[in-house]
Amino acid sequence: MWLTLRVWERPRILSAAALGAALGLLALVRATNLMLLVFCLLVGVERRNDLLRRVRSLLGHLDLVSVGAGVFLLVLMPQAAYWYRITRALLVDPYREQGQYLDLFHPHLEGVLFSVSKGLFFWTPLLILAVAGLPLLLRTARTVFVSAVVYLAVAVWVVASWSIWSYGYSFGMRALIDELPVFALGLAALIETVRV
Amino acid sequence: MIARRLLIAAIALTTLIAVQGMYADWHYLIPGDGTTLHQRLESFEHWPG
Numbered sequence: 001m002w003l004t005l006r007v008w009e010r011p012r013i014l015s016a017a018a019l020g021a022a023l024g025l026l027a028l029v030r031a032t033n034l035m036l037l038v039f040c041l042l043v044g045v046e047r048r049n050d051l052l053r054r055v056r057s058l059l060g061h062l063d064l065v066s067v068g069a070g071v072f073l074l075v076l077m078p079q080a081a082y083w084y085r086i087t088r089a090l091l092v093d094p095y096r097e098q099g100q101y102l103d104l105f106h107p108h109l110e111g112v113l114f115s116v117s118k119g120l121f122f123w124t125p126l127l128i129l130a131v132a133g134l135p136l137l138l139r140t141a142r143t144v145f146v147s148a149v150v151y152l153a154v155a156v157w158v159v160a161s162w163s164i165w166s167y168g169y170s171f172g173m174r175a176l177i178d179e180l181p182v183f184a185l186g187l188a189a190l191i192e193t194v195r196v
Numbered sequence: 197m198i199a200r201r202l203l204i205a206a207i208a209l210t211t212l213i214a215v216q217g218m219y220a221d222w223h224y225l226i227p228g229d230g231t232t233l234h235q236r237l238e239s240f241e242h243w244p245g
Contacts, residue, residue: 116232123214
């Protein structure tokens with residue numbers, strides 16, 4: 001998140017490369033973490049016009065985009081090489097043989113967010129406060145409001161679309177752990193608003 | 197001031213609920229998957245310490 005803000009504020013090769021490396025590491029941890037790209041692209045977008053400006057900015061910095069993408073691929077290479085060595089394929093979906101799949105048209109939103117079994121808000125009720133604080137970002141940190149809300153909506157939708165939405169033996173909704181830093185923005189906004 | 201105290205209480209309470217849940221999970225007081233409301237409520241009989 002910090003690198004994203006830095007790249008948009010001061011577009012430089014070093015920060016673009018660092019962001020590419022960070023995204024590569026995130027993808028190695030869990031491929032769906034690449035949803036964070038939504039956050040990266042929307043940080044600073046407050047109105048519809050900002051979106052157009054953002055696209056123009058990206059097209060104007062294709063050199064930096066290429067550097068970031070190159071470093072991103074470089075970080076992924078050891079994993080791809082390992083997969084190729086043992087399976088003769090560069091990309092492997094280890095869940096396919098287990099019959100698990102992503103179905104984006106039938107998300108289990110109620111189960112992922114509210115169920116007793118694994119519901120995010122049932123097992124981690126602090127996040128109710130975090131979500132309540134998201135609209136307050138409009139007052140405390142306007143530049144991350146759209147990116148945070150859209151990213152969390154996309155992430156929850158994708159996580160809820162996994163066929164085994166309870167994600168097996170674990171405590172709470174473990175598939176949304178990677179989203180906690182963005183939830184924290186909402187909680188921070190709530191604390192900041194009450195503190196002032 | 198009241199809002200501040202309410203928020204502190206809410207943060208403390210929700211954190212406590214989650215920590216107790218983790219304790220219950222760690223000590224197998226609730227199943228790793230498919231916990232029922234009855235099992236969860238019953239687990240509140242157990243606290244760390």
